[in-house]
Each structure stands twice: as C-alpha cells, then as structure tokens.
Amino acid sequence: MPFAGIDMGIQNVKVVILDDDGKILARSISPSGFEPAKAAEQTFREALSNAGIRRDDIKHVTATGAGLDMALEADSTISMVAADAKAGVYLLPSARTVIDVGAEESRIVVCDERGNVLDFTLNERCAAGSGAFLEAMARALEVRIEEMGELSLKAKGTASISATCVIFGETDVVSLIHRQEPKHEIARAIYDALAERIISMVHRVGLKPSVILVGGVAKDIGFTAALRRKLEAEIFVPNYPEYAGALGAALHALAKAGGNIQ
Template sequence: MITAGCDIGSLTAKAVILRDGEEIIGYDIIRVKTNPGASAREALERASEKAGVSNTEIEAIVGTGYGKDSVPFASQTVSEISCHARGAWWSLPSVRTIIDIGGQDSKAIRIDENGNVARYIYNDKCAAGTGRFLEVMAKALDVDLAQMGELAEKSTETIRISNQCVIFAETEVVSLINEGRETCDIIRGLHHAMANRVASLAKSIEVHEEVVMTGGVAKNSGMFSALSEGLGLPVRALPIDPQINGALGAALMAADIVAKK
C-alpha cells in the first residue's frame, strides 16, 4: 500500500510518500509558487521520484495545510491540526504537546495518550512568533537564516529584545547594531523574544510533557534552548525532518482511507 500526504503552507509545499502506513519512503520540500496546486503537484512528483514510485501506484492522497483546498488530486482534505497531531504521535508516541512554528503562523496542540487532539490554539494574526519574524531579523542583521542557531550558541551576553512586533523589533535590532552590540548576542535575544511569545501561546492550553517542536523554525537549534527556557520544560525534536510532520500525518490519514476500502 502506497499513500501520500501533501501539506501546502504559506511558504513551502511538503509531500510525503508512505509504504503500508509504516515507512516513509520519500519526501520533498519546495517553496510555494504562485499556483499552490502546481506547487503541490511538483512536491508530490519529486517525493514520488525519491521513493521510486509512480503516481499511479499511490492509492490515496490527503491534502492539508493553508492551501489544502488547492490540491486538485487529493482524495480528501484534513485539518492541519489533526495531521500534525497524527504525524507527531506516530513518530513519538510519548509526545503530548506539539509546538509548530511555520513561516506565517504558529500553533500549539495538546494530545492525549491515544494521539487524539485535546486542545489547540493558533497564532495567525501576527508575524511575531513565526518564521517570518526570524527572516526579517536575519535580513536586518545581514546573516544567513540557516546560520542563526549556530551563531546564537556563541553568545556571551544576554540582550533583551523588548519589542515583539516585527516592525518595532527590526528597528530595535538596527539600534543595537549601531550601538556595536555583537550579532550573536542580538540573535540569542531574538530567539528568546520569539520563544517567549510562543510559550505564552502554548501555556494557554496547558503544556504537558513530552513537548516537541516542528515546522521550519525547528531547524534552528537556538530556538530549542530558548523555547525550553520559556516553557520551563525540555523541548525535543522529532526523529524526522521537522518540516514534514503535517504531510506525514496526511499520508497516515490516507493510509486509513485505503484500509477502510
């Protein structure tokens, strides 16, 4: 049995190919283009190629994410909350809280011992607490976004970023640069400002251990320590690429569809 999941976010499209509901045999992540449907198709084709399967071999496809309704070939669409919960629980059955930080939103999901969603909350109204926040700050600091975690680890001084709004925080960062403050210290301060915002969101649904972080921001090592401090609990990484968790959950949902036939 071959199934697939497509997670179409605001910035990236992710596709996962699953065999027998038990093994990830291929996945791909691409930037979303003007046409979300075309992006979904490209991500699926690339993931299928890596898995060594043809589209005709895929028995069911579930779409999820911001652009789930733009996946014309989906057998079904499912909410990203359900897919993130399913993917994380499959990867790590001991997980009870999932904090997903994407390009344009962040969300916290609490699940029970059976992987069912107990509570959840979104932040999709403000760029603070999202990947966009770090993208803007990386540009202001003239550093590669992918290097921010590594640079933060070199920090020797604590800097508190008082503004969480992207526009005001960017102005604050420029002022700190002009004061001659070290880039690594500013980045660490930014991580903590963002983590505190996300932690506040997550605490509103009562965070239970174990806690995992997913989404593109989970590729930033500096965010793990900052978020752990903000929550007062250790935050773990899943044993998969953190960006494909939603697509994985969708592929698992697709396996359920096939099993019920």
C-alpha cells in the first residue's frame, strides 16, 4: 500500500507518494495561495491521479511545512528539519549535510547515515537568507527571477552587495545600477551574497560531507553556481529538489506504518 507526504510550504504545497518499497510513484505541486487548505486538497488529488490510485489506497499520510496547521487530515506530522534529513539520505546515501533553501526559510541539517538529525540551524523570520531575498533583488534589478540565474553566469564577479538584510540589499542594488554596473554582474553579486549567507549558516553547524542541496532555490542555476564557487565541498543537487520536504514526510509515513524499507 502507498504512503503520502505533504509539505505545506509558504509558497507551494508539495505532495509525494511512495510505494511499499520506497519508490516514488507520483509528485505534485501547486501554489499555496490564499487558501492553503484548498491548495493542499487539490495537490493531493492530483498526486493520487498521477499515481493512478484512490485516497483509500493510501495507508498513511504525514504532513510537514510552515503551514502545517492548514494541511488536510494527516495521520502524523514531522518537523521540516527531520524531513530534510530523511530526504537527504534517501536521495544521496552518503549525505551528512542537508542544505535546504526555501522561499522564506533556510535550514542546514547535519544527520547520520540513517537520516537521524544530529544538529541543525535555521534562518527564520528574516528574508535575507532565503528565496525571498532573490525575489526582492530581482525586482530591484528589474529582471525576471527565472532569467536572473542564466544572466549571472555571464559575469566575472566585479561587483558585490551585502545579504544581511533585504531592505539594505535593495539599496545596494540600486546604487550599483546608478554606478552603471552591468546587470549580469549585479545578478552574480546577488547570488554570491545569498551563498555567503548560507555558508555562514553551514559553518555554524560545521560541514560534514557529503553535501546535498534541496529546496526550491536549489533549482536556480545562479544560486547553485554561486554556492559551488564559495563552498569548499562538492554539492549534490538532486532532480526535483523542491520536493525534499514532502519526500521526507512520505518516508516518515512509510517508516511509521511499516513498509519494506526503513
């Protein structure tokens, strides 16, 4: 019987369905919007239909994410930190450091080979260390966030800004524009700033190889390039990194309700 994990993210709701063996049967994602509960219902239905199963077929549902209380009826819940650790080791068995950069929050989780959390640090309640920083800076730079990554790859690294606060970062970007710094150089400075902020979090807990990068921001090539430039370790980026939380939750459901793998 299948198991489901649902991640009530601030920006998107994500659902992952696993079979008894821990194989991924389906994924689904949709914006959380103004009614996250409705979005969750909708995303869950989509995932069921992608997997070609009915709601009754699901043995156990685990929920995680910032909007946990808005989730549809789940059998259990799991913290985002624990979900990251489980997903990290599932996706890369040698992973001991999971870097999760989300829309409004970032986490660094250090775990053991079984996906148990050993240590972690969070960036919460501050926009500077998350996707929100990139979005605000893209607005200030007047480029589409989807295009900023590609743009940044053309740069040599002649400019820099500070990522300690979104509000001041915007001022930095505007003054770079006034100084006629090319847009691609500013774009790179933006990614470098976020990468530096994330790396300072990594240093807080201490880096243990291997390193896996997950969360929605892991899909941004500008950010992964910056992190690879600045972190003194190899970084593995899985396919579908934005589903790590939902995957971790589904793995918890599987472990909780019994499956063929631990």
